[in-house]
Amino acid sequence: MDRIPILKIGETLLVTIQVDFHDRVALALLEDLSEKIVNFSSKGLLIDISALEMVDSFMGRILGNIAKTSRLLDCHCVLVGMQPAIAITITELGITLSGIHTALTAEDGLALLNKLVNAKKNGKPSAKKQEAKWR
Amino acid sequence: MAPVLLVTQDLRTEDDLVHMRAAVKMHASDLGFSSLNQTKIMTAASELGRNTIEHGLGGLVIIEHLREPERNGIRLTFKDEGPGIHDHALALSDGYTSKKGLGLGLSGSKRLMDEFDLISPPGTVITVVKWM
Numbered sequence: 699m700d701r702i703p704i705l706k707i708g709e710t711l712l713v714t715i716q717v718d719f720h721d722r723v724a725l726a727l728l729e730d731l732s733e734k735i736v737n738f739s740s741k742g743l744l745i746d747i748s749a750l751e752m753v754d755s756f757m758g759r760i761l762g763n764i765a766k767t768s769r770l771l772d773c774h775c776v777l778v779g780m781q782p783a784i785a786i787t788i789t790e791l792g793i794t795l796s797g798i799h800t801a802l803t804a805e806d807g808l809a810l811l812n813k814l815v816n817a818k819k820n821g822k823p824s825a826k827k828q829e830a831k832w833r
Numbered sequence: 834m835a836p837v838l839l840v841t842q843d844l845r846t847e848d849d850l851v852h853m854r855a856a857v858k859m860h861a862s863d864l865g866f867s868s869l870n871q872t873k874i875m876t877a878a879s880e881l882g883r884n885t886i887e888h889g890l891g892g893l894v895i896i897e898h899l900r901e902p903e904r905n906g907i908r909l910t911f912k913d914e915g916p917g918i919h920d921h922a923l924a925l926s927d928g929y930t931s932k933k934g935l936g937l938g939l940s941g942s943k944r945l946m947d948e949f950d951l952i953s954p955p956g957t958v959i960t961v962v963k964w965m
């Protein structure tokens with residue numbers, strides 16, 4: 699069975715969805731990602747869907763589940779590169795993808811991930827104490 | 834003018850669903866649909882094709898080119914001999930699912946296409962049309 703490759707860059711995981719794929723491949727992606735997030739203690743996940751030609755309710759559900767699952771595993775997820783035609787179509791279809799962070803480009807997505815991850819680090823009292831000690 | 838049959842394809846496996854989406858995309862693009870409409874047609878086809886496989890226990894899809902003096906269109910017919918849809922209004926309401934879906938497939942594909950027709954039971958025949 700085909701699998702969608704997952705790249706690890708520092709604390710971030712990067713997935714580029716290139717072609718149309720089977721439902722089973724999408725389900726495998728959810729599993730693979732959860733495993734990698736835990737194994738690498740990844741704090742951010744960037745999913746690039748710029749090459750995707752359509753998102754139906756099944757795919758929408760998988761994307762939503764990936765975002766929710768990664769949040770439970772202490773990892774932020776940002777979806778980048780959605781084509782305008784897909785945004786219009788899924789809205790008409792009725793998928794909300796509420797609660798999913800999005801950015802137009804991979805660059806913007808990485809910037810957003812940094813902000814999300816750092817906001818959390820700075821917000822933690824223990825992390826602040828550590829910082830203070832080191833100064 | 835009579836409709837032109839573009840392709841008939843079985844819908845039984847996930848492979849069939851992927852092939853069907855590619856075929857729909859190719860024909861919609863050949864007929865000259867805008868890329869937005871290609872995306873809408875492909876998405877509706879994916880929803881209805883998945884229903885044929887999941888709920889209808891497999892069936893087939895017919896893709897046709899509709900020719901009228903003033904307009905051209907694409908017609909997709911999804912047929913299966915499964916359990917059928919007994920309460921049309923319920924099945925077509927947003928969020929209704931007999932399994933664990935989002936329940937947007939039928940209602941959503943109706944919104945994405947220009948015409949939507951459901952004949953069932955016995956079996957299920959769903960016909961959708963998009964005009965150019």
Ligand SMILES: Nc1ncnc2c1ncn2[C@@H]1O[C@H](COP(=O)(O)OP(=O)(O)OP(=O)(O)O)[C@@H](O)[C@H]1O
Nearest residue numbers: 884888889917924930931934935936937938939957
């Ligand atoms: N071909 C079919 N044969 C029998 N029942 C069907 C068929 N297509 C749809 N239905 C019934 O209509 C209901 C609504 O279909 P719809 O596609 O809107 O939602 P779903 O398939 O349950 O979820 P989703 O498509 O969001 O994953 C289904 O749950 C099923 O009970």
Ligand SMILES: [Mg+2]
Nearest residue numbers: 880884934938
């Ligand atoms: Mg469905």
